[in-house]
Amino acid sequence: MPDFNQNEELLSELIFALEMSQGDFRLFLARCNNLTQRDRLMERLQESFSGDLAKLQLDESVGELYATICQQLGEQQPDAFMVWGFESVKDVDKLLVSMSLVLDEFRKNFHFPILLWIDAEVSRKFIRLIPDFENRASLTVFETPTQELIDFIQQTSDCVYQKVLESGSGIFLYSTDLGLAESTYQELINARQELANRGISLETELEANLEFVLGRAADNYTEIALNHYQRSLELWQQVNNSVRVAHIYYYLGLWWQSYAVRHRVEKDMAFQKACSYFQQSVETFDISDRPDLVAKFINAWGKILQLLERWDELDIVAKRAIELHQTYS
CATH class of the missing domain: 3.40.50.300 (P-loop containing nucleotide triphosphate hydrolases)
Incomplete structure (x- = not known):
């Protein structure tokens, strides 16, 4: 080593x-x-x-x-x-x-x-x-010491997750906002591969966190990002971390929302998928007893309901959002 x-x-x-x-x-x-x-x-x-x-x-x-x-x-x-x-x-x-x-x-x-x-x-x-x-x-x-590789993945993943969690659905943070350089994606891939070459596997939670960050570090419009988000979701479901599952649902919703904008022929299908993921995100935050996070992420669900013109559902979601935002400003 x-x-x-x-x-x-x-x-x-x-x-x-x-x-x-x-x-x-x-x-x-x-x-x-x-x-x-x-x-x-x-x-x-x-x-x-x-x-x-x-x-x-x-x-x-x-x-x-x-x-x-x-x-x-x-x-x-x-x-x-x-x-x-x-x-x-x-x-x-x-x-x-x-x-x-x-x-x-x-x-x-x-x-x-x-x-x-x-x-x-x-x-x-x-x-x-x-x-x-x-x-x-x-x-x-120059080889990087094993613990330094693990620390690099851990620190980068924790930093990115904290920033996107704090931002909620109010603003999409681009790579520069997250402190990610263009080379970060490849650096993270290299670090994981080097650890694998040394016979070292990441713990499931760290792997799940890494997959999410790889999704954010990749071009958010590509299927590469979608695949990373889906893999992260699978891993968080394995360890029963409902808060992180809810968060990945939100980013899957964002991905399909942007897909709808880029692929007009499939717009309705993509908006429906986005709406389903945003709904699952809010409902999973609810199950996790995190009304503060529901308040942070519920607006995305309301926005997509408006685009789909599902007015009755929007009325319910909007009233819930108003109540939450009065408590969690």
Whole structure:
């Protein structure tokens, strides 16, 4: 099992290799799947490196690494150059191929080592797309300790759930509102897969919580999100957590409501499904003796009843909502 001390030793070896390569072009790859851990390692490297370390964080639109480095450095020749952010580049395949095309320019014009921070997915692309570049690189793999992987899943899941619970049905929180980066979905998938590779299964409640967060981190309009919500529902039903079941019902209702907007031919069917899920959400919160949560989520049911023009039912739900909102403002 990987541990903190092992990563510290690897980092020390990497820093030493960078310092010994000053004045020459050498390529180093540092692979780390967990961005929090990567940022911590990068900070330690910057603190410990004895020379002039230039840095570049790639933005999503960058298309050529060589030209971007040249633009930043001008005539400067630092002791080493560090690059990160490959996971956020929209067309990373194009970026990698462009690197291979100018490999000779790297060697001729950069008289310093270059360190590229990558994750497992980008590492696979290096091997597949630019093997000539990858073969010249020295690779250091930083493994995330098992407990840190579990803590990452736990903390991310708890944080997201708390925020969406507090928001109720009044506002849909997008990924940025939830503190989720574009890379979070893949990071969570990677963390679970790495634990599975180590023979470690998540406890049912944590798995259920993770599935919900994966649904929220995915594009909420896709079937990928729907599948995560349904899996989360199954798991929460297994452990008889009625509050979490009610909450997943609400998000399934939201998914079908948005489906109705995007698929006009199936609008009536989708609105009916959404209405059923919103109703189940409210009724399950009721069974759980959580009138405060009924107050937070009942408006979604009322809205869909209005769209369906089911006026008698809307009258009952609206009166109930008014009573609840007078108590739970």
